[in-house]
Amino acid sequence: MVTAAVMGAGSWGTAFSIVLADAGHDVHLWGRRDETCANINERHENTEYLPGQELPGTIRATTDPAEALADAAIVVLAVPSQTLRANLESWGHLIEPSAVMVSLMKGVELGSHMRMSEVIAEATGAGPERIAVITGPNLAKEIARREPAAAVVACEDESVALQLQKYLHTPAFRPYTNTDLVGCELGGTVKNIIGLAVGVCDGLGFGDNTKASVITRGLAETARLGMAMGADPMTFMGLAGLGDLVATCSSPLSRNRTFGEKLGRGMTVEEITSQTRQVAEGVKSCVSVAELSAMHGVEMPIVEHVRALVDGNMTPTELVNALISRSAKPETR
Numbered sequence: 512m513v514t515a516a517v518m519g520a521g522s523w524g525t526a527f528s529i530v531l532a533d534a535g536h537d538v539h540l541w542g543r544r545d546e547t548c549a550n551i552n553e554r555h556e557n558t559e560y561l562p563g564q565e566l567p568g569t570i571r572a573t574t575d576p577a578e579a580l581a582d583a584a585i586v587v588l589a590v591p592s593q594t595l596r597a598n599l600e601s602w603g604h605l606i607e608p609s610a611v612m613v614s615l616m617k618g619v620e621l622g623s624h625m626r627m628s629e630v631i632a633e634a635t636g637a638g639p640e641r642i643a644v645i646t647g648p649n650l651a652k653e654i655a656r657r658e659p660a661a662a663v664v665a666c667e668d669e670s671v672a673l674q675l676q677k678y679l680h681t682p683a684f685r686p687y688t689n690t691d692l693v694g695c696e697l698g699g700t701v702k703n704i705i706g707l708a709v710g711v712c713d714g715l716g717f718g719d720n721t722k723a724s725v726i727t728r729g730l731a732e733t734a735r736l737g738m739a740m741g742a743d744p745m746t747f748m749g750l751a752g753l754g755d756l757v758a759t760c761s762s763p764l765s766r767n768r769t770f771g772e773k774l775g776r777g778m779t780v781e782e783i784t785s786q787t788r789q790v791a792e793g794v795k796s797c798v799s800v801a802e803l804s805a806m807h808g809v810e811m812p813i814v815e816h817v818r819a820l821v822d823g824n825m826t827p828t829e830l831v832n833a834l835i836s837r838s839a840k841p842e843t844r
């Protein structure tokens with residue numbers, strides 16, 4: 512048993528705290544709001560992000576990052592991708608020098624085009640043996656309900672991935688190890704953007720052929736970018752690639768797919784964003800990933816068109832028409 516700090520008391524940080532508690536660890540959950548933390552400590556419920564879900568009593572919430580991080584051997588990072596750097600600048604110095612940092616986030620930083628593990632390395636100075644990623648088909652509500660699911664725990668140092676795998680295995684949560692951080696993080700990031708595109712198809716009333724086509728071609732462009740950036744192509748056939756893509760693109764629980772569905776029905780980005788506090792990472796990462804693809808000379812038509820839609824330069828119908836009428840090409844190039 513170890514002490515784990517979970518930094519971010521949103522849907523995934525809270526659900527992942529349940530996994531850690533079920534695996535027998537002491538969990539310090541850091542949240543920004545007094546009321547959220549009081550509800551977790553007194554009512555054992557995160558009423559805002561996981562209403563109705565009883566939380567184990569071994570999860571203790573605090574708004575004080577120093578208290579959350581004290582003695583934590585594992586520090587789980589579960590804040591929005593675009594705020595991670597500022598968060599680490601504010602409390603990263605409180606992380607124990609030997610602690611392993613585990614990113615739960617699925618995004619690429621705007622401006623720097625860095626993956627979350629790269630932001631962690633730059634902001635904290637930690638070496639690759641202290642930085643890990645957990646990703647895969649893990650919709651927070653289903654994990655919180657302890658519905659069986661698999662995930663990937665990735666670290667360049669395989670011995671660290673193996674240790675985390677042992678720490679996180681519960682009767683409902685089965686982690687596999689991987690050392691391909693680039694592939695795992697890109698899989699998690701790009702699936703959010705493909706999820707937006709599939710949601711657009713839902714919103715326009717299209718059926719399964721259309722959505723399966725977008726999912727499959729989405730995986731192809733994810734793998735193209737990944738290979739250009741040094742990822743192992745097999746990662747995209749696994750939980751971090753295909754697995755997460757299927758979960759996101761088929762689930763009514765996915766915030767990205769649902770966001771896309773609302774765009775497809777004609778709502779604007781601003782209208783949808785004003786309805787929820789929850790983060791749909793693809794809305795921002797479509798910009799950083801489109802720029803990354805240009806930097807690596809890789810064609811990513813779905814990402815490019817989702818970006819144009821989000822920027823207001825294309826309608827949902829134009830997005831689908833533009834994708835279907837692209838010039839003919841072989842499937843595998």
Ligand SMILES: NC(=O)c1ccc[n+]([C@@H]2O[C@H](COP(=O)([O-])OP(=O)(O)OC[C@H]3O[C@@H](n4cnc5c(N)ncnc54)[C@H](O)[C@@H]3O)[C@@H](O)[C@H]2O)c1
Nearest residue numbers: 520521522523524589590594615616617649650651789790
């Ligand atoms: N929800 C899921 O099912 C799920 C599953 C896997 C991965 N993820 C990823 O986990 C990350 C976190 O997502 P989530 O689902 O918990 O999001 P969420 O919207 O449910 O919660 C986000 C949390 O971050 C906090 N937050 C917002 N702005 C902040 C700031 N400036 N500084 C610090 N904290 C801030 C919010 O208060 C909230 O506690 C995302 O990258 C997401 O893609 C989510």
Ligand SMILES: O=P(O)(O)OC[C@H](O)CO
Nearest residue numbers: 647648649650765766767
């Ligand atoms: O709700 P989404 O769209 O952020 O997806 C959640 C998870 O990443 C699914 O694995």
